[in-house]
Amino acid sequence: MKHPLPARPAHIGVLRLSALGDVCNLVPTVRALQRQWPEARITWIVGKGEYSLLTGLSGVEFVVYDKSTGLKGMRALWRELADTRFDVLLHMQQALxxxxxxxxLKAKVRVGFDPARAKDRQYWFTHRQLAPRERAHVLESFMDFARLLGVEDTSLEWRLPVPDSAYAEARELTGDSAYLLISPCANPRLRNFRNWSAEGYAAVVEHAWTQFGLKTVMTGGGSTQEREMGSRIQSLCHPEAVIDAIGATSLKGLLALIDRARVVIAPDSGPVHMANALATPVVGLFATTNPDRAAPYLWRDYVVNRYPDAVREFLQADPDTITWGQRVRHPDAMSLIRADDVIERLDTLLADTASQHRSDLDRESPDEA
Incomplete structure (x- = not known):
């Protein structure tokens, strides 16, 4: 017998710890739940870094779990929520x-992914599962949780909070100049071959500078890999064309930089989804992951997509027959992306969004323009 879903939940629990891009894709589901039940209490259990990105999200209580604390941290969180019983817990993290x-966690009913979309046997830990959906984008998979609960208005809304202090942080780096933003490195996880070449980025930076007068702001964390990549890109470009902000901002500061950027260019990583959430035009670079599943949702038409080519070359498979979401874990996959591919997408995106950009400038106050 199926556990009944609440008709009007008073307290909704959301369990999604990571990653930055995924939590950005989940926010529209939270907003849809808020529109359906404005009086409902929503508690989101989230990772430490992701909390620093989302903090201030209206109408949401956050409970932070630091993965580095392991079982000790879990026990502390359980004690913190010992007196809490959710009407429904949305288990939205596919990890053991x-x-x-x-x-x-105490909940009247636990909802998780359907077996086809679940990983690590997640459905063993839930009472109800989503209806199956083939070939779903990550954002749509999250929104399926709201649909299962009966939410009808699934229009997309983010309203990510960016404080004035973050915009001040961004302006210290860029002044008031128009700029392109690139975040060249994805999260350096094991066999996560999502990074493009320094030479490719440099060609795009030079094109933006010579053809449009756009400087490029480079962003990222402070890891050795990211700093080396930034230094290599900068060495290949006109010195006035690049502002190196790698390791120089908070996550909120990065949000502000992205919000003010003319265009963002990055591989499949947090910044492309942060840009998507802020309605900043974005060119995503995809070869190791399938953009039909993970591209910046509102800007899918501007993705550079070499994933099918990578599947054929490195997996020796037909892209239409492999498992949905399968990654191409090969260090040469991103080399299938050519600089001309990225430049063509950039030129098209700049042209297609020119009128909107002018409107945004017209709406700015004189001290912001």
Missing amino acids: RASVLSLG
């Missing part, structure tokens, strides 16, 4: 660690 964490 999150499923173990969910065991210590």
